[in-house]
Amino acid sequence: MIRLSQNDISGLLLGITQKLDISDSLYIAAEQKYKAVGEWLSGDNSPFAILSPTIYPQGSFQFGTIVKPLTDTDDYDLDIVFEVMLSKDEITQEALKNSVGKRLKDHGIYKNLLDKEGRRCWTLQYADSARFHMDILPAIPGEDVIPLLLSMNVPESLAKTSISITDKTLSNYSRINLQWPLSNPKGYSAWFRNRMLIQFENLRRIIATERKSSLGEVPEYTIKTPLQRCIQLLKRHRDIQFAEELEIKPASIIITTLAANAYNNEADLLKALVSITDKMPNYIINRNGVSWVSNPTDPRENFADRWQEDPQKLPAFKNWHQQFKTEIGDLLNCEDLDEAKEKLILMFGENVSENVIDEFKSSHKEHNQKGQIGIISSHPTVEIQDPMKPWGEELY
Amino acid sequence: MNLPFFLRDQYNEIKEIYPGLYPPINISDFWVISGLLDFTAKYQGISIKDKYQIEILIPITNPLHIPFAREIGGRIPMDFHHSTEGLCLGEPGRVIQKFNEEPTLLGFINNCLIPYLYNFSYKEKFGYLIFGELSHGTTGLLEYYQELFGIKDRKRILQLLGLCINSHLNGQIRCPCGSKKKLRKCHGILLNGLISGVPREIIKAEYDLINNGNKSHKFSPR
Structure with missing residues (x-):
């Protein structure tokens, strides 16, 4: 029997998240594919070539919170934005959407991958072996909303990347009109990065030191902070809990936003997880009786707006969160590896958990054979003289 | 940067x-x-x-x-x-x-x-704090000065702090602590230490807090 310390449990959870990561080769393949789409949409023969087109990823691929799908038949979801320099008085939502669609249909391969038109996106469904699909979101700059966002205390650095997107269900879809739906993937991504900046920079240094390379040479997708790891664990647990009830599954953007708000740059995964799990519901606020998960780049947007439409969704979220909290508590009380294995399988699935437990066992064996090597610390002793008594402000 | x-x-x-x-x-x-x-x-x-x-x-x-x-x-x-x-x-x-x-x-x-x-x-x-601790907020400030000056009375502490805020110390006055000694032979040395080591606006802010126990005032001296 192997007795477990909190460090061991932290290590097991870290192991699980590594199993949930997208593989390097798949990541690189995905990156190449979206860049190729970008080149086709922006290339010399393209009608967009003169409109300073840019293409960039958004969503979990961009945040580094991607989680391996539950089964081998499920896809990874790669969300990208295609943004061109046009203004709302020059083009309708429909014309923008259709011209992107047309350009995709002009390509020998993409025309066969193209799925049925989505509400806001075009989707390329790659072959099964590639294991992902790509949602392409046509967009134009949304700079006219910047003054409004600034007046709502959104920092300028976040507000300035706002974009306008299309929605074919809207009544003004086919008319020149200034009321386009808004989004701000770059701003959100910057906010998210900022929430974990300290640990991100720490890890970048650690990896650079290990690889004996410069900071700039460390690929950002290889840096995974405890926040990103916690979100992976939460999402995986959700995927399992709602495998049979997809229609009420809590949205990734809600989990990501609540967790990032609750994160306090803890360095240890388990500490981060316990604290995030505790605090994340505090960021669901009540606005005039509506449960509200605020978009940090646009306080007018409620990420949880669908909780209004379907009264089952909020209780589903609450129950899932409570379940996760309870199970983490149970995991912390596990005394030996077999007990922990059972709990991990329940929370994160059989395959990943068994792999991690096996690896843990073999490394444990190795460790015991080598014996513990004490670390001798060389720093001098601080002689404390005339110490201060700690004081505290009254926190109102 | x-x-x-x-x-x-x-x-x-x-x-x-x-x-x-x-x-x-x-x-x-x-x-x-x-x-x-x-x-x-x-x-x-x-x-x-x-x-x-x-x-x-x-x-x-x-x-x-x-x-x-x-x-x-x-x-x-x-x-x-x-x-x-x-x-x-x-x-x-x-x-x-x-x-x-x-x-x-x-x-x-x-x-x-x-x-x-x-x-x-x-x-x-x-199981205990070897250096002790001060209470939070104004109470803790008062405790600190009680200990520093070696007196309990809030009014006298305020008078001593008041001397630090005003222009310069006159060592010839009677020390407000109640000892009946001249200031320079009593708390004068401590007060000089405070004046030279702590910015006056901080002493002033603390004086005001202890004086009116004004809890709505957000205290951020640093």
């Missing part, structure tokens, strides 16, 4: 002793040094070796200001001597005096931060 030279030099000095601390990075209004502070500290013969995940924040607009410190490993609970900026290392005026004895990052870590952490580790080990 470029790291100011003196901060780079001060960082180089601390990294030799505390290699777990990473170089300053710029995060919004601060230079932030974070990492593992692994230390051994000794007080009255009791040596404690411990480590904490910490952050030290130096305001960019005022880098000569006393740094703020935070514990980010989740070990020190929020209800243990915190202010809005981070750990509350001591009574604000006293922290400034202490810091100015050795006004560098290393001095801050050794004289202000490590003793605070030692106090906390000691409590974890032995």
